[in-house]
Amino acid sequence: xxxxxxxxxGAVGAPLRYLTDRAVQARHGAGLPYVxxxxxxxxxxxxxxxxxxxxxxxVSTPLHALLGTGLCGALTTYSTFSYETLRLAETGRGFLAxxxxxxxxxxxLGAVFLGAELAGGF
Amino acid sequence: xxxxxxxxGRPSVDPDVDLSVPAQRAETAGAGRWRVLAVIAAGGALxxxxxxxxxLAWPVAEGAFPWTVFGxxxxxxxxxxxxxxxxxxxDGAAHPLVRPFLGVGVLGGFTTFSTYxxxxxxxxxxxxxATAMAYAAATAVAALGAVWAGAVxxxxxxxxxxxx
Numbered sequence: 001x002x003x004x005x006x007x008x009x010g011a012v013g014a015p016l017r018y019l020t021d022r023a024v025q026a027r028h029g030a031g032l033p034y035v036x037x038x039x040x041x042x043x044x045x046x047x048x049x050x051x052x053x054x055x056x057x058x059v060s061t062p063l064h065a066l067l068g069t070g071l072c073g074a075l076t077t078y079s080t081f082s083y084e085t086l087r088l089a090e091t092g093r094g095f096l097a098x099x100x101x102x103x104x105x106x107x108x109l110g111a112v113f114l115g116a117e118l119a120g121g122f
Numbered sequence: 123x124x125x126x127x128x129x130x131g132r133p134s135v136d137p138d139v140d141l142s143v144p145a146q147r148a149e150t151a152g153a154g155r156w157r158v159l160a161v162i163a164a165g166g167a168l169x170x171x172x173x174x175x176x177x178l179a180w181p182v183a184e185g186a187f188p189w190t191v192f193g194x195x196x197x198x199x200x201x202x203x204x205x206x207x208x209x210x211x212x213d214g215a216a217h218p219l220v221r222p223f224l225g226v227g228v229l230g231g232f233t234t235f236s237t238y239x240x241x242x243x244x245x246x247x248x249x250x251x252a253t254a255m256a257y258a259a260a261t262a263v264a265a266l267g268a269v270w271a272g273a274v275x276x277x278x279x280x281x282x283x284x285x286x
Binding site: 082 | 135136137138140141150159162163165166167168169170171174195198199203206222225226227229232233234235237238240243244246258265266269273
């Protein structure tokens with residue numbers, strides 16, 4: 001049962017990341033291809049916030065499989081984040097690469113804490 | 123606008139989708155939209171399920187260093203490095219659904235940022251500050267090292283094959 005819920009959450013989370021990334025790029029990226037990867041930053045922050053809410057609310061195991069492991073897990077990504085950081089560094093944007101790592105981590109942590117607080121605390 | 127295009131033969135910054143690449147910008151136009159979204163969904167389901175399987179195979183105690191998610195994220199980063207160099211090498215000749223399925227779907231769904239951030243937060247709440255810091259830093263360093271090693275070694279292999 002959990003397997004199906006994780007798969008279902010993943011099947012929704014990954015396209016949601018793709019569509020969000022497109023929407024964010026369409027807003028921010030017009031004419032500026034190599035700027036900060038805001039799309040991935042947005043999904044990682046949003047997914048961390050939702051996972052924080054699920055952690056704070058101590059949801060049931062099946063709901064956590066669907067929304068936490070599946071949806072938030074697939075909505076957020078470390079592979080895309082790392083690859084973007086590498087590309088920023090390789091294209092002479094070392095500062096943006098470093099900023100991407102530090103800001104993503106701090107905002108991700110903040111989002112988890114905020115979400116947990118909103119849902120009643122850790 | 124020529125400055126919007128990534129250098130030829132070089133992948134763009136965002137492997138999920140880069141709207142400055144005309145073929146990727148057009149992915150959601152027309153009837154092909156549902157095919158792209160369907161392969162991303164299928165890949166995401168596979169990737170997330172594989173991550174879940176890893177978490178069952180190698181469970182980690184509360185308060186301990188989350189080795190399983192660490193390994194998942196580092197592995198996925200090495201693989202995206204390999205994949206994106208292979209796709210750039212084909213210079214648009216690869217099947218248009220390969221990047222959406224493997225890159226956006228499978229690897230994006232396999233790796234996770236939210237679980238990473240939540241695990242660091244939980245360790246901090248448990249006052250396991252040293253483990254939290256070590257995990258946060260080790261994942262970032264190992265993931266970046268893995269994506270770099272994957273990309274560089276694949277480029278070297280391809281260059282070697284071309285030279286011989």
